Amino acid sequence: MPTVGAPDTLDLFAGPGGWSEGLRRHHSIADIGIEWDAAASRTRAAAGHVTVRADVAQIATAPMRGRIHRLIASPPCQAWSRAGKQLGLRDQPLVHQAIDDLARGRDSRAALLVGCEDPRSLLAAEPMRYIHDLRPEDVVMEEVPDALPLFRHYAEVLRGWGYSTWCGNLNAADFGVPQSRRRAILIASNKRTAQPPEPTHTEHGEEGNLFGEFRDRWVSMAEGLGWGATDRPAPTVTAGGGKTGGAEPFPTQARRALEGSRERGAWKGRSGAADTARITVLEAGVLQSFPGDYPWQGTQTKQYEQAGNAVPPLLAAHVAAAAFGLRQPQEQVASVL
CATH class of the missing domain: 3.40.50.150 (Vaccinia Virus protein VP39)
Structure with missing residues (x-):
């Protein structure tokens, strides 16, 4: 060995x-x-x-x-x-x-x-x-x-x-x-x-529990990417689409968005209208809390796979x-x- x-x-x-x-x-x-x-x-x-x-x-x-x-x-x-x-x-x-x-x-x-x-x-x-x-x-x-x-x-x-x-x-x-x-x-x-x-x-955040601790609201997808959406909560990306098991990339809808198909992730901004989300590999990594310049390697499919599974x-x-x-x-x- x-x-x-x-x-x-x-x-x-x-x-x-x-x-x-x-x-x-x-x-x-x-x-x-x-x-x-x-x-x-x-x-x-x-x-x-x-x-x-x-x-x-x-x-x-x-x-x-x-x-x-x-x-x-x-x-x-x-x-x-x-x-x-x-x-x-x-x-x-x-x-x-x-x-x-x-x-x-x-x-x-x-x-x-x-x-x-x-x-x-x-x-x-x-x-x-x-x-x-x-x-x-x-x-x-x-x-x-x-x-x-x-x-x-x-x-x-x-x-x-x-x-x-x-x-x-x-x-x-x-x-x-x-x-x-x-x-x-x-x-x-x-x-x-x-x-x-x-x-x-x-x-939803906590203003202070029994122990005096404060907690922020969940970070939205828009906030995580720095896209400037102001209305909360903007949808977060939910891994697994409600399912679990094995290799777990982003959910089907989000992964298709990540790979650039017509099916785009979206959230409602201040106007209430759906804004189009075009997610790059680097942005997919950021949604996983990797640095924005993380050096993903391999084919595009392998890069998305790595970002989703990590x-x-x-x-x-x-x-x-x-x-x-x-x-x-x-x-x-x-x-x-």
Whole structure:
């Protein structure tokens, strides 16, 4: 198996750099990401994030023992996806079996893979191999909401090893990202009590709750892009179109808008008339809270795919702060172009 250097923070299934950008920009932490997709790997490298292009399932963990303190993972979750032909749903028992086996130090992946309808399903168990072998102080996992049962399984195992755990769904809009995007999150630590980040925004805002805390309204799509719409709330981009599972790009309507078809996203301005929204790849990244000059690589389709599938950096920064005992991000609104 290939080996990789051992930094303090390791990011599995790192994609184009959502976690890495959130950590670097808001916490001055550099991680190393393992990613198989060529275009996503090039995007990470162009953005200055240390990247190993490799199959997470083929990386040897032994050289990293004792040197990884934080582990991040956003594994593909075909076995929990409602998209497509849903063949992976039949693989759930095999994924759970792989997690239990790897937690006991038994590598049954090859045998279980033979029975999988979707060969990608077992990738959801890979983080357990790393956790078992490396025993990091802190663990964070992120995926679509349907993956929550998977994360609860991880949490059960980790509690047995003395970790404090929390898992649940968080909405990126509650942390200043200009889209309503729900994500399943697992936080585990053997150094501190695991708890979710405190939201900075609500749908309608709060003038002050019982604890005297104020929260802004959700950031609209127009505001996130700096388009100057003044009436709130302008529609946010809702990831998944109400559905969850697997690779999760923007919803069908929004993705068509992003790719320049006649079906355009729109919101009502002060006049009440629908304004046409023409979304570029860079703007799509901004709606995910990436910087407006993020260097997306690959074909246009691959660039939109990366922007749509990435964890929003601003959400990642808030989750990382709670998970790793860091200060919450001072920037509370996604960047505009």
